[in-house]
Amino acid sequence: MTQLSQEIVDLVPDHVLGLLSPSEDALMAELSARDADLATLVGDLRDRLLPLDLSATPQPLPAGFTATVLSRIATLPQGALVAPANIPAAPRRLWPGLAAAVVGLAVGLGAATLRPRPAPQVVAVLVDDAGVPQAVVDDYGNDTATVRFVADITVPDDRALQVWTLPSADMGPVSLGVLDGRMAADLRFDDLPDPAAQQLYEVTLEPLGGSPTGRPTGPIIGKGLAAAQTGA
Amino acid sequence: MMSLAPAQSRRHRLPPRTVRVTMRARQTRQLTLRGRTLDDHDSTAHRADRLRRALIAVAAGQAYGIDAILATEGPLLLGVARRILGRSDLAEEALQDAMLQVWRKAHQWDAAHGSARGWICAVLRNRCLNMLRDGKRLALMDPADLAVLQDNRQQVVPEEGWEILCAPTRLRDCLHTLDDASRHAILLAHVAGFTHDEIAARTTAPLGSVKSMIRRGLQRLKECLG
Numbered sequence: 001m002t003q004l005s006q007e008i009v010d011l012v013p014d015h016v017l018g019l020l021s022p023s024e025d026a027l028m029a030e031l032s033a034r035d036a037d038l039a040t041l042v043g044d045l046r047d048r049l050l051p052l053d054l055s056a057t058p059q060p061l062p063a064g065f066t067a068t069v070l071s072r073i074a075t076l077p078q079g080a081l082v083a084p085a086n087i088p089a090a091p092r093r094l095w096p097g098l099a100a101a102v103v104g105l106a107v108g109l110g111a112a113t114l115r116p117r118p119a120p121q122v123v124a125v126l127v128d129d130a131g132v133p134q135a136v137v138d139d140y141g142n143d144t145a146t147v148r149f150v151a152d153i154t155v156p157d158d159r160a161l162q163v164w165t166l167p168s169a170d171m172g173p174v175s176l177g178v179l180d181g182r183m184a185a186d187l188r189f190d191d192l193p194d195p196a197a198q199q200l201y202e203v204t205l206e207p208l209g210g211s212p213t214g215r216p217t218g219p220i221i222g223k224g225l226a227a228a229q230t231g232a
Numbered sequence: 233m234m235s236l237a238p239a240q241s242r243r244h245r246l247p248p249r250t251v252r253v254t255m256r257a258r259q260t261r262q263l264t265l266r267g268r269t270l271d272d273h274d275s276t277a278h279r280a281d282r283l284r285r286a287l288i289a290v291a292a293g294q295a296y297g298i299d300a301i302l303a304t305e306g307p308l309l310l311g312v313a314r315r316i317l318g319r320s321d322l323a324e325e326a327l328q329d330a331m332l333q334v335w336r337k338a339h340q341w342d343a344a345h346g347s348a349r350g351w352i353c354a355v356l357r358n359r360c361l362n363m364l365r366d367g368k369r370l371a372l373m374d375p376a377d378l379a380v381l382q383d384n385r386q387q388v389v390p391e392e393g394w395e396i397l398c399a400p401t402r403l404r405d406c407l408h409t410l411d412d413a414s415r416h417a418i419l420l421a422h423v424a425g426f427t428h429d430e431i432a433a434r435t436t437a438p439l440g441s442v443k444s445m446i447r448r449g450l451q452r453l454k455e456c457l458g
Contacts, residue, residue: 040345043346048453048454055397055399056315058307
């Protein structure tokens with residue numbers, strides 16, 4: 001509990017009850033995977049509320065249910081949809097910055113959650129080299145996505161942030177949009193296949209107006225793989 | 233799992249009637265001991281331990297762990313999904329998907345941070361909530377089915393007699409100490425999977441006060457639980 005900010009702690013109950021938006025939820029999952037204190041707070045509240053789950057009326061599993069599950073997992077590599085293993089855990093000294101980031105996220109999303117919006121198909125938490133979340137991309141399919149920044153990123157006057165995704169190795173990186181400043185933004189683009197789990201998203205620093213080559217050229221601010229929100 | 237095999241096959245050899253009589257006798261004996269018995273504790277603790285070992289096995293890539301989870305707690309898990317989703321077919325789909333996620337993510341679970349049962353239930357609830365909030369899926373559903381689904385959800389948390397949702401535990405005692413509105417909002421969210429917006433619409437309370445009511449209520453619950 002040493003360096004966890006009150007703002008993060010305040011999100012724990014809503015996280016456990018399932019009341020957060022998909023992006024906030026993804027961020028909390030990401031943070032709990034990196035911080036034992038936060039994971040304990042989450043696990044502890046879950047366990048305290050367990051009697052409510054235990055009050056459900058048991059339903060017999062239909063015949064062959066377990067066999068179906070086992071045959072489905074037989075075709076599935078383990079760890080397929082989890083965050084990339086090569087992201088290092090955020091060093092503890094970065095927590096204060098991260099706490100500030102989450103305040104920004106919570107405030108930024110407060111207004112957004114009031115608007116009815118379809119659930120995103122995938123959510124990607126983009127992290128920097130040190131594993132600290134920098135931005136969250138919600139991709140809704142149908143060539144629309146949103147990006148929100150959760151860290152304090154310095155953008156020089158002659159540079160702009162550009163969001164990219166890699167729909168497939170064949171297509172190569174495709175721009176989802178060049179941002180005006182580092183505000184949360186709605187992105188609209190053309191004719192991309194619907195997003196898939198594990199699709200790569202990244203934000204780079206490019207010249208004003210966007211990369212001159214149509215491919216990322218500048219330093220990477222953050223990158224991450226998408227987690228599916230609706231499909232398994 | 234292996235050690236249970238002989239006991240199971242022996243039970244299967246008994247005539248069904250004998251089994252029923254035995255179970256009834258056992259229930260009667262348990263009820264005489266102030267409602268909660270050592271047997272209850274043993275079986276709950278035993279199941280918790282089986283789940284813990286099963287999840288460790290899954291994390292190690294052993295598929296029999298999934299089998300063990302479903303054998304131990306499958307019916308309860310299906311019941312949890314059925315209560316949130318209101319339909320058996322959706323509940324079965326949710327539990328299947330959740331078990332796939334358990335398979336993929338088991339290595340993220342750490343016993344030091346919470347129980348295996350709590351973690352597995354969280355994965356399942358998450359999956360159920362995603363299904364409920366999936367606009368595309370809802371758009372594809374037959375309007376009549378959708379109406380049934382919504383009706384079912386409306387009835388999960390009763391206005392009166394909420395105690396049915398929580399066994400006599402410390403949690404129930406502490407829920408009793410909350411004001412009616414906070415308790416109702418917390419139960420709507422956790423048991424029936426309603427969002428802040430849905431709870432606000434349902435209770436005709438402003439969204440902001442629903443949010444703070446839930447947060448305050450949970451804080452008081454935690455203090456009461458100690």
